[in-house]
Amino acid sequence: MTRPAGDGPTTQPSGPVPSALQTRACELFGVRYPIVQTGMGYVSDARLTAATANAGGLGILSAGLLSYEELATAIDAVRARTDRPFGVNLRADQPDVERRIDLLISAGVRVASFALAPRQHLIGKCKDAGLVVVPSIGARRHAEKVAAWGVDAVIVQGGEGGGHTGGVPTSLLLPQVVDAVDIPVIGAGGFFDGRGLVAALAYGAAGIAMGTRFLLTTDSPVAPAVKEVYLSKTVNDTVLTREVDGVPQRVLRAGTIDKIEKTSGTRRLIRAAGNAVAFRKLSGSRWSEMVREGLAMKKGHELTWSQVVMAANAPMLYRAALLEGRTDLGIMATGQVVGLIDDLPSCQELIDRIVAEAAEVLRRLGA
Template sequence: MTDTRVVHPALKTRATELFGVDHPVVQTGMGNVSDARLTAATANAGGLGILAAGLLSYDELVTAIDEIQAATDKPFGVNVRANQPDVHKRIDLMISAGVKVASFALAPKQDLIAKCKDAGLVVMPSIGAVRHAEKVASWGADAVIVQGGEGGGHTGQVPTSLLLPQVTDAVDLVVIGAGGFFDGRGLVSALAYGADGIAMGTRFMLTSDSPVAQEVKDVYLSKSVNDTVLTTQVDGIPQRVLRVGPIAQIEKTRPAARVLRAASNARRFQKISGARWRDMVGEGLAMRKHEDLTWSQVVMAANAPMLYRTALIDGNADAGVMATGQVVGMIDDLPSCDELVSRIVREATDVLERFGA
């Protein structure tokens, strides 16, 4: 149901030019959610779909990229963790496969950015503070996703309405706003702050193209903007999740019990994923070094993959953890990606034309 009306010229931005897409709308790389199907559906809708590769093995990443390219000829991105032991191998794969955008949840080091750029990849880290944007800009990044405190998953305290103009004033990069966006009005507001587009996680998760179980989607659709909590008790790093399932219990649990449970979940994740213990320990050491975590926080970080998988993949909302932005309370339907992107562009065009009139 692609809209045939003329898109407002203001919606052709530096982001659409840099990514080679029709609309300045990005689907973020959400672990357990942003699979090949969702990524391809977003790309075919004219936005930038990003495959979440952080929890995929290398062979699974190969298969996912093949599936995306079989489903679309449009540009897309892949989100990888800069601290993964085989990150250079993954970047080599992305280069050889012709992936357009390398997206990073953790800021990559300067040499990794240089490797990507030398091969023609667009480099786009996610950041949550002005100083982080300034750092990756000085290292040569092409774009940044700027997530404010309203956003889901790992996030900070500064709201998007303040963080976004701070960043656009500080750096000359393509800036994509994230945290609290779900419609065309939000897209126009981001452009007004100086951004070049918006990124959405929760909104794309709640589409018919998302792999999340229907019963879990129904839980999300029933929640209000007040039904989220910013907690450090999942993996030691602040993240926004729904106040359901084990969250209340986790926050009441003694620290020693949380660490024991995290160690148990690490064993479960290792068996399911096939990851080598050596690699998991290496990632933990990298997290401790680069994110200034305590040892207990490093162990707790093993919680996240299993707790998210339990809810999103297994469909058990009562036992798993459900990351979300506060925007969850503004969402009441499950459109396809094409319907969603078309609607956002139509709404943004209406707002811009009204301003012009």
């Protein structure tokens, strides 16, 4: 049985924030706590981003599936809900990425987050305007590359994380990256409580980033019925698959994923082509823009043409489940940590609880 926000006692931080929790990430992002809510398509909207910011963490608005006009509206909506720093997650391979960066600069956004490593000149453009640049990476060599290009911090996601992910677990990847670069490192993949925050700090990280845990809050726009599907799952109810868009991503073992994995390659490509048509109509994108974006994906990520076509699957399948509530048709990205989550707090309750738990662990270890 899940516990919604406000049902039963909650744990809140007492007294000043322990010095161990006042990390380089707090100063860099301008936040109270070293806790990041990751940018998740169809999930990290203005409400969730602002709620995280108001609770003392870094909220990140997802822009990868928004048009330029929708992004401008969403930034205004975050601004209307909070006066605290927040970030925007961009896709470096979008044709209008430089225009989007200009929008972030003019809107006074604090952090430019990138799902994949941006090109060096984009990093320079952001930093010249005072944006904090934070790409997400899944391998040490990628962290070393973007650190040499001048990024301010990196989010390091281990293999147990949700969505597109690698094969190295956080417990191995995180210390590897911490030892390789001298910028703040944020750990992601498998975090959901104060114990995990302290563990990440012990590895040398400057904080933690969470996706699934923030998805499962009352501030998340995901439909209650979809959240209940997530809450019913165990740590063994996820699958790492290439069959959605051609590259590995971790999703719930639910909905249509079993059918997709059993479908022949030809039928998957036909479905993907249909989804490309539907996504073009939904997003208002021109075919020329989609072709340019596909070429950038192919070149930047060394994809085959079949993988590029399959990439049209993900937005439509995520939309079906997360926005339309069709858990029977869509797919739902998740980390394995989903099996350890059993309630739906608000962002304020969640962050307060994590900080209080972390403080208690630190006290216990100190004793």
